[in-house]
Amino acid sequence: MITMTLPAEIRYVRLASLTAAKVAEIFSASFTAADNADGFCHAFELSVSEAFTNAVRYAVSSDQENMVTINFKGDRNRLTVSVSDSNPPFDPEFPSPDINSYPESGFGLLLIRRLMDTVTYTREDGRNLISMTKQPDNQRFGNL
Amino acid sequence: MITMTLPAEIRYVRLASLTAAKVAEIFSASFTAADNADGFCHAFELSVSEAFTNAVRYAVSSDQENMVTINFKGDRNRLTVSVSDSNPPFDPEFPSPDINSYPESGFGLLLIRRLMDTVTYTREDGRNLISMTKQPDNQRFGNL
Amino acid sequence: MIIIEKICHNITVVALQGTLDSCSSSQLHYYSSPSVTEVPLVIDLSNLDFLDSSGLGALVEIARKKREKGSDVKLACMNDKVRKVFEITQAYRLFDIYDDVEAAAVNAGNKKNSL
Amino acid sequence: MIIIEKICHNITVVALQGTLDSCSSSQLHYYSSPSVTEVPLVIDLSNLDFLDSSGLGALVEIARKKREKGSDVKLACMNDKVRKVFEITQAYRLFDIYDDVEAAAVNAGNKKNSL
Numbered sequence A, B: 001m002i003t004m005t006l007p008a009e010i011r012y013v014r015l016a017s018l019t020a021a022k023v024a025e026i027f028s029a030s031f032t033a034a035d036n037a038d039g040f041c042h043a044f045e046l047s048v049s050e051a052f053t054n055a056v057r058y059a060v061s062s063d064q065e066n067m068v069t070i071n072f073k074g075d076r077n078r079l080t081v082s083v084s085d086s087n088p089p090f091d092p093e094f095p096s097p098d099i100n101s102y103p104e105s106g107f108g109l110l111l112i113r114r115l116m117d118t119v120t121y122t123r124e125d126g127r128n129l130i131s132m133t134k135q136p137d138n139q140r141f142g143n144l
Numbered sequence C, D: 001m002i003i004i005e006k007i008c009h010n011i012t013v014v015a016l017q018g019t020l021d022s023c024s025s026s027q028l029h030y031y032s033s034p035s036v037t038e039v040p041l042v043i044d045l046s047n048l049d050f051l052d053s054s055g056l057g058a059l060v061e062i063a064r065k066k067r068e069k070g071s072d073v074k075l076a077c078m079n080d081k082v083r084k085v086f087e088i089t090q091a092y093r094l095f096d097i098y099d100d101v102e103a104a105a106v107n108a109g110n111k112k113n114s115l
């Protein structure tokens, strides 16, 4: 179990996404069957970039510094990353907009849902927790 | 304040050192006077590589998984990283060996002392804590 | 992200290097500002290592503003990671995408190809 | 770390790519094993991004074992980050260090230069 806690500031987004890519790389190195390691790592890199961005973008200013927690857990053949923040609750099934209307946002959760095998959302102790799981050898949407 | 907690396993050493380099890069980006950003980032990358390696190498096996905590704190014009582990106490002034004897180890703490401006060691609650501080514009030993 | 501007076939080519995400996407705002919306543009993605949906949003904004003025932006040389974002969001429909900068520049003065 | 072997002027040149630290240093053990200690070697560091003291230890071990057998290892093309480790530890004293692989290979058969 690897845990990282960061202030909800946008300048840390690349630190978060690079960390996710590196953890996924280390995890997938233990699977000889992982013939799609690049896609697996990219799925984590991109999903964490989206989730961390949202955690920062929808933060409500408070007296205390808002902190975002990123948690990685390898479970046999699956890697799970969860991102938690103290923002208001949100709908993880948020529908993405029609691309033909030239939308400048609204694709973060869609990307996460498409890149990961399983995405769960829970609200606990006043915090959002989005939890994202993927198997290295699952090529469904992860292949590059 | 950024915190990362990792299992004491050597496969995570590069994750630790890359994280340190990236945090130092983000921190030094806020200093226009930082004319030696590369040296500053390398000092953190290398010092954390050494400290994390030691935390893993000198771990005593226990029932519980050994965890290493890495903590970053920016304080105005200085960045501090601390690495803590549950190993037996050690002497942070450990003298480095004579290079002419072809030593294969013993240079980790020397590198840390030379790369950083300030290094402190404390023992608390059964844990070692090595705390390393550097200013971006201090070129004493940090320049590349 | 590092932005390098060059000229190819009289067209401004903007080469993006590094990461285009929610932290760096504002660096592209200039290219959707009123003073340059009428000018055709090529964006060279060959050295872009990483793109997320915020970065994509900045590219979509440039396309929309240019098309409103009868101009266009063409994209060149996306790697597999970048292409993935265009596929999942279907943003590939909004852009003319070329395999090399040369071809993109030659076609930069044209309106977007209809599907 | 990726290790690529090539031959230059009949000398084995080992090019290291990426990171040589406590996780990857064991990948160099082969080059200090008895079967190859008598063979001169050049290590090309031009694509080595990062070295720490554990990685340095593996290089020192190769040098010691080779010299015990009258052979040597030469280093080529270290970047500033790698050089820093050699400076602080004074390990530069133990090695002949060249700016290019060619020069290192030409001198690989010679014993270490005395200071």
Ligand SMILES: Nc1ncnc2c1ncn2[C@@H]1O[C@H](COP(=O)(O)OP(=O)(O)O)[C@@H](O)[C@H]1O
Pocket: A050, A051, A054, A055, A056, A057, A058, A059, A085, A087, A088, A089, A090, A091, A094, A104, A105, A106, A107, A108, A109, A110, A128, C053
């Ligand atoms: N961490 C979060 N905290 C609060 N609200 C969120 C969070 N993540 C997503 N949301 C909500 O879900 C919506 C959809 O998110 P997303 O698909 O990433 O698109 P975008 O953020 O670009 O609008 C957001 O507009 C926001 O209202």
Ligand SMILES: Nc1ncnc2c1ncn2[C@@H]1O[C@H](COP(=O)(O)OP(=O)(O)O)[C@@H](O)[C@H]1O
Pocket: B050, B051, B054, B055, B056, B058, B059, B085, B087, B088, B089, B090, B091, B094, B104, B105, B106, B107, B108, B109, B110, B128, D053
């Ligand atoms: N985190 C640690 N836990 C326990 N002992 C340590 C730790 N760090 C350093 N030491 C002790 O200090 C000595 C010197 O460390 P160092 O200079 O890094 O050299 P090396 O680890 O290569 O021997 C080690 O040999 C070890 O005995």
